[in-house]
Amino acid sequence: MTSPFLRHSSAQSLRNSKIPFKIFERDHSFTFRAQGYRLRLSAEGLDAIESVLDPKTWDIFWNACGKTGGLGFVEFDAVTGEITDSRPIPQGLSSRGNKTVGIARGDMRKIFARGCEDFIEWGVQVTGYELSDDGSGVRAVFGDGRKSEWGSMLIGGEGIYSRVAKQLSKGKLKVFDTGARGIHGQALSPAFKGLGEGVFMLRDKSRSDGAVFTITNVRPGDMDDPTVEFGWTLGGQPGVVRAPNDNYTIVGKPAADIARALTKNWHEKFRPLFEQMNEENAAFWKITCSSPSGIPEWENEARVTVIGDAVHSMTPAGGIGANTAVRDSALLGKLLREAGGFREGLTAEYEKEMRVYGSEAVKQSYEAAKGSFGVDIDEETSLTVN
Template sequence: MSHSKPILISGAGIASLLLAQSLRLSNIPFRIFERDASFIFRAQGYRLRLSSEGLDAIESVLDANAYRRFWDTCGKTGGLGFASYNAVTGELIEQSVTHPSLASRQGGGKTIGISRGDMRRLFADGCEDHIEWGRHVTGYELTGDGVRATFADGTKSVEGSMLIGGEGIYSKVAKQLSGGKLKVYDTGARGIHGQAPTTAFKGLGEGVFRLADNTRPEGGVFLITNVRPGDMHDPNMSFGWTMAGHPGVIRPPNDDHTIIGRTAADLAKSLTKDWHPRFKPMFDEMNTSEAAFWKITCSTPSGVPEWANEPRVTVIGDAAHSMTPAGGIGANTAVRDSALLGRLLRKAGGYAEGVTAAYEKEMRVYASEAVHESYSNATKQFGILIDEETSLTV
């Protein structure tokens, strides 16, 4: 790599790591600052579904061998395609094939999915020596011809040519850059992640399944899971499921969504005690230690706001546009950010005046559309409502 000032990246999520791959392949120096001690410090969340837009973005960044490894790691689920069931009666509500935008790809007609942990591991390949662990970025300061990240312990980073905030919904970089205009709202809805052995899913068969329970007067609960054929008969493999409920239905003690283990598992079992026998093994056989609560958030539904452009600082991924899980849009939009910004930096040879402005102008268009779609889906699926004037932010 060249000896110019590195591009600084806050956070080691999927958007940050894919951007790092783009910079590495463009021979542009970079440093990544991650608050956690390692990739396995925290649970990696639910399985991500990828659209044609997301796959195109990833393929445009990775070299051919790296993309092949990524593609081979992805699960390609066919079977019923996407099927929705009444969780209590077991009745089929809706069935549809995979989105036609994937039909032209290898394995077309299937749902493409990958765990967040696998995605981070693959995107980190070759970038590990450029990651500084245990570095919690709390802001930045501009220098005469660069920028430094500031850390929670009071220290500062090396001087960089740019700083990219990719540290998620609690991004301090996003808050400072936008003057508070970038907001993430607490929708009031909560969810639970869980895992169980593949044997617990045999009653479903292959496919992506949504189970809906609207029997509660306080609001509905739904669950998404992805049963992949290649892993169905592996006794050492587990499948995951993601449950979400209307605001107030899933209540972690003291609203502490960081709780993991038995408390979350027991609540999931209680919520599903009247579900159809076909679905019960997912909870009866679940790995109790892996159960975890999560908070459902969303950026400003009306779109990504505008802020005064700073040529040396910008944001990507959830730091720029947090989304609900409805529709599985968030990860696809995040990798589009990485591909776009990486392409602009490669063309410029690194930092240049106008790069962040060009990136933000294009990003606002597709990201605003994505946030609106995600929010609209969530209002229908689990009854959230964000008033941009009065709703609480995280």
């Protein structure tokens, strides 16, 4: 399921355009499913976010973002502790002011929901939609058998398991399981003292079953506050990171214990990230990807469309997914604002433009993941995510 911040960013655009809306949220609260790595925001992503937020909310958002420069980008051999690559922040990782800008998923979600709280219905799972007989409206169908009120348009943003996307595209939209897995984790700032400020890659190539790596960034201004937690994400090639009984919904100590086991032979300056981690926030994640050949075309439905991971799931390589998702929200919001709400041809116009940048982003993410994760997708034979 895609990060809820995406649905809330779309809502901000509608709220500012004074277009009525309702959010159907699978989670039960803002604190539910709080695990997750910080999101890196590109220049395009920040521009898209700024375009959908009012000035006051934008200022709150921007002040909540961490801006990392420091040592730039440094890659270490995770076992020996030796630097294997050191350079300024690459252009692909920087966004504004030659710095990497990022924000915690939970913080982003709460900020995007400001002013929209009364329009969220919690704890409902959308399993499809129905169109009115005369084509004048659409309504969501929920897992408990209920149905929403009729509306003029439905935007499916419920992630890689999107039933809306499956129904809309008649199965053409596919998400492939790359087989690679990872673990998210967090630890208080003293655990990162061995790194300093910057963007870091810790890579372990010593294993016989495949490489393991960790990505993290350490922000200025927070290093000396022992109450601040920094996040990291650990990834492994297919078969290296395995959850008990292949249950990747497990969070907490089981995920933390596996992260510690995978890094027990790492250099002493890196081990505190895992030995001192907040076990409660540890979580597994699958690395999935949409069709690398591009986003397919389907018969347009004027009143239904999809955004984010529901239409273009990406690997975490390069941090492209979240930035492409907010571009969807900004583009769709712009078209709705200009039209004053629904109009015929709007979803077709959105999908035509989205397919171009979305397909390019999926391909870029996949190519980067081939090197980092050792993944390989054959669209004819690879397993898809149900």
